[in-house]
Amino acid sequence: MIFDLIVNEEPIHTEAPADISLLHFLRDHLKLTGTKEGCNVGECGACSVLLDGKLVNSCLILAAQANGRRVVTIEGIHAEDGGPNDLQQAFIEYGAVQCGFCIPGMVLAGEALLNSNINPTRAEIREAIAGNLCRCTGYQQIVDAIQATALKRQEKGRRD
Amino acid sequence: MNYIGQSVPRVDAIAKVKGEAVFASDMVMPGQTYLKMLMAHRPHAIVRRVDTSKAEALSGVITVLTSVDVPNNEFGYYTYDQPVLCGPSSKLYADRVRFIGDRVAAVVAETEEIAAEACHLIEVDYEDLPVVCDVEEAMKPDAPRIHPDLDSNVFSHHKLYNGDIEEGFRQADVIVESVLNTPAQEHAFLQTESGLSYMDEEGRLAVVTTGQWGVKDRKQIAHALDLAEDQVRVIYPMTGGAFGGREDISVQIIVALAALKLHKMGNPRPVKVVWNREESIIGHCKRHPFRFFTRWGATKDGKIVAAEVKMLADGGAYKFTTSIVASNAVINSLGPYEIPNVKVDAYDIYTNTVPRGAFRGFGGPQAVYCAEQMVNKLAAALNMDPVELRMRNLAKEGSLQTIGAPYPPGVTIREVTEACAREAGWQTSSIGWTNDRTGNKVNPVNTNLRRGVGLACAHKNVGFSYGYPENCTIGIDLYGQTEIEKAVIHHGASEVGMGAHTVITQMAADALGIPMEKIELVSTDTARVKDSGSVSASRMTFFIGNAIKEGAEKALELWAHEERPVHLEHTYWPHQTTAPDPETGQCDPNVSYGYTAQAVEVLVDMETGQVKIEKIHCAIDVGKAINPQQVTGQIEGGLVQSVGYAVMENFVEKDGQVLTRNLSTYLVPTVLDIPDVMNIKVLEIPDPRGPWGARGLGEVMNMCLAPAVSAAVHDATGIWFDHFPLIPEEILIGINKLPKK
Numbered sequence: 087m088i089f090d091l092i093v094n095e096e097p098i099h100t101e102a103p104a105d106i107s108l109l110h111f112l113r114d115h116l117k118l119t120g121t122k123e124g125c126n127v128g129e130c131g132a133c134s135v136l137l138d139g140k141l142v143n144s145c146l147i148l149a150a151q152a153n154g155r156r157v158v159t160i161e162g163i164h165a166e167d168g169g170p171n172d173l174q175q176a177f178i179e180y181g182a183v184q185c186g187f188c189i190p191g192m193v194l195a196g197e198a199l200l201n202s203n204i205n206p207t208r209a210e211i212r213e214a215i216a217g218n219l220c221r222c223t224g225y226q227q228i229v230d231a232i233q234a235t236a237l238k239r240q241e242k243g244r245r246d
Numbered sequence: 247m248n249y250i251g252q253s254v255p256r257v258d259a260i261a262k263v264k265g266e267a268v269f270a271s272d273m274v275m276p277g278q279t280y281l282k283m284l285m286a287h288r289p290h291a292i293v294r295r296v297d298t299s300k301a302e303a304l305s306g307v308i309t310v311l312t313s314v315d316v317p318n319n320e321f322g323y324y325t326y327d328q329p330v331l332c333g334p335s336s337k338l339y340a341d342r343v344r345f346i347g348d349r350v351a352a353v354v355a356e357t358e359e360i361a362a363e364a365c366h367l368i369e370v371d372y373e374d375l376p377v378v379c380d381v382e383e384a385m386k387p388d389a390p391r392i393h394p395d396l397d398s399n400v401f402s403h404h405k406l407y408n409g410d411i412e413e414g415f416r417q418a419d420v421i422v423e424s425v426l427n428t429p430a431q432e433h434a435f436l437q438t439e440s441g442l443s444y445m446d447e448e449g450r451l452a453v454v455t456t457g458q459w460g461v462k463d464r465k466q467i468a469h470a471l472d473l474a475e476d477q478v479r480v481i482y483p484m485t486g487g488a489f490g491g492r493e494d495i496s497v498q499i500i501v502a503l504a505a506l507k508l509h510k511m512g513n514p515r516p517v518k519v520v521w522n523r524e525e526s527i528i529g530h531c532k533r534h535p536f537r538f539f540t541r542w543g544a545t546k547d548g549k550i551v552a553a554e555v556k557m558l559a560d561g562g563a564y565k566f567t568t569s570i571v572a573s574n575a576v577i578n579s580l581g582p583y584e585i586p587n588v589k590v591d592a593y594d595i596y597t598n599t600v601p602r603g604a605f606r607g608f609g610g611p612q613a614v615y616c617a618e619q620m621v622n623k624l625a626a627a628l629n630m631d632p633v634e635l636r637m638r639n640l641a642k643e644g645s646l647q648t649i650g651a652p653y654p655p656g657v658t659i660r661e662v663t664e665a666c667a668r669e670a671g672w673q674t675s676s677i678g679w680t681n682d683r684t685g686n687k688v689n690p691v692n693t694n695l696r697r698g699v700g701l702a703c704a705h706k707n708v709g710f711s712y713g714y715p716e717n718c719t720i721g722i723d724l725y726g727q728t729e730i731e732k733a734v735i736h737h738g739a740s741e742v743g744m745g746a747h748t749v750i751t752q753m754a755a756d757a758l759g760i761p762m763e764k765i766e767l768v769s770t771d772t773a774r775v776k777d778s779g780s781v782s783a784s785r786m787t788f789f790i791g792n793a794i795k796e797g798a799e800k801a802l803e804l805w806a807h808e809e810r811p812v813h814l815e816h817t818y819w820p821h822q823t824t825a826p827d828p829e830t831g832q833c834d835p836n837v838s839y840g841y842t843a844q845a846v847e848v849l850v851d852m853e854t855g856q857v858k859i860e861k862i863h864c865a866i867d868v869g870k871a872i873n874p875q876q877v878t879g880q881i882e883g884g885l886v887q888s889v890g891y892a893v894m895e896n897f898v899e900k901d902g903q904v905l906t907r908n909l910s911t912y913l914v915p916t917v918l919d920i921p922d923v924m925n926i927k928v929l930e931i932p933d934p935r936g937p938w939g940a941r942g943l944g945e946v947m948n949m950c951l952a953p954a955v956s957a958a959v960h961d962a963t964g965i966w967f968d969h970f971p972l973i974p975e976e977i978l979i980g981i982n983k984l985p986k987k
Binding site: 087113117118119120121122123125126127128129130132152159161163164169170172175177179180181182183184185186187188192205208211212213215216217218219220221222223224225226227228229243 | 253255256259260261262263264265266267268270271272274433434435436437438484485486487489520522523742743744745875876878879880881882883884885886889896908909910914916917918920922924
């Protein structure tokens, strides 16, 4: 079938099998391999993307369900100059990255939270990434990175 | 340039946060084909016939591989005991499957979907054989023989005898005796096994894959395909976690075999394979379950005088690294104590379960559970504080190991135990060590809740042991004229997430006295680098650090003598260990140890059986933290895996089948399953043999959380659980709220 959707602010018009998952549509058809497959049953969160701003497991959604909607993948998260944005920079600064396989999903989970809650508690941050497994870091440095970004964005909000 | 001890950002972090880091599963080559394996899904059977005709007839199928396609149908880490593809073959007994994940055939097709569909069309005639999954059953003389070429399912027996065990028990005032069981554990690295194989521009068979030791993969691929090693090239891009689970071969040989076959068919297209999660869980090894029959004795003044351990290691269907895991367990089953009379017998046993292999700690966490559970029981039996009992028995500088040789220099088990104990509320006074937090079972507010505190301690060897000729080779190139403009480090350290590439860059910059920006790495491509050894056994920082330190010194000397450019290859050879005496086990087993002590505070809900770990206190001696932030990340990550091991991760097997085949049924900790604050005390007491004083770190934190939890649950409930994970159901059975199974 023909798919028409917006991925990372770009209109996409392409053909793919009607029963393809959003995950495989992104990885195999659009070559956006930053979105990872870890379990294909919605347990690990490595395939997390934003669908109309909301965090979803792209392995559990048909690409057809994203038709006509806006998808943001890790390739769509960056600073204006193309480098890491503030949240990604915080992941680097706080040592939140090890093998890196879960990190695209973690960054998107963090963005989804900060988009809806500018002042999250630590408990809310933990809740927000509870659907994303990390087998390397022990999570603390990821929570620290999201918390630090929240504070910075609040400060910036007050300045602007 | 001082980079040692600096928390510099990881060299791979920008690519990883942006999703640009390339893993083998992300790679695409023009014209690539897709491979799918047919796994047996039955635990023990002879493969009488494999009919691939219907699969081959399916549109889009390029070729189907079976046992007859494998030139030398065997592989294995230490022993070639596993068929690449099970089925009729010139190799005796390659005709059978011995666990559910054994591979019978593989399909190469235009798409992954077609390859999967074709697998369903392959007809296999099996003759089922009796299945044996319990180690004690498998040891019996009349048990079904899993490898008929051997006269028993017991494939090794390790001994450690020292002193006079019977005399030791005669001196004991208190003796405790137990049967203990430790569970299997799934690595659950987030990236499943992947491989892409093709003929490279120089006619070598290249395999881009996930792994821990490229040279070892290459050796096994070359053996099975009957190629010279230099005709095979193994390349590791970024790897999504390993934890020992990538020590052994998974997809590498079969994907290479397929690419070679396409090449020979005159259709030289690349072949790609990615295991799905279920294939990963049934296809790769697990942490060994161990059963311990053990007896410990102490005098009433708290001197441990005898320890006897018989341990049965469930090796699963093939050897993998079992024998070395078990020999490592032998030492750790006695803990870091001075015990004059010891007797340990360890048996490695084949069963029809998914093979058991390396998992962070390498037999240590299982064996330490034995030692620490028994020391905690001894303390209870002596009515002595468990820290006090430890302080009366722990090894110190110059102590002899129970295995005979002196400890490597830099023994700090007392320092970590004291640091951890103080964090968890222990104090010293004229009556010795005590803790007001222990023994306060009932929560005054909610009487369903019971509080408990427990502690355990351990050491972990650094590097391969027992006479293995350990070494680490790197290349150093220096470019420039008046000053060094660029240094290239050639190394084989697979970046599986632990930060090796960052630490190598830091150490090289420091040793050469140049900025980190001038260091370039050529990594983990067997065609371009020499053998730096495996990223396992907590060894890489220690070994490559020493190689860099020694190599840099030589390279700078050449540079000073006006050599331009400098091309140097250097091998670091550590203190040579010795192999165990076959009768007594006596030897000088290890180069170095890392030391840790861990205490946990738990809340046990007597209604639901839930064990909540409220606080973790972990003291760990890293010698020198090359990158303190990465050290903290390693420790926290290992502790979270240990929380899973102790109270959550329940790998369920029945009659050789795995019932927990995805992350929806095999539960690993999420962020909500762990305490928000882990109290980590990093000690930096230099290891005289370590580079800049650094010790190995990668596994040390995984060694002793489970026995600490067990002691804490005992403190809370008064019950010793001699097995784990302590999931709610097991707690309720233990406190008689559910019937025994």
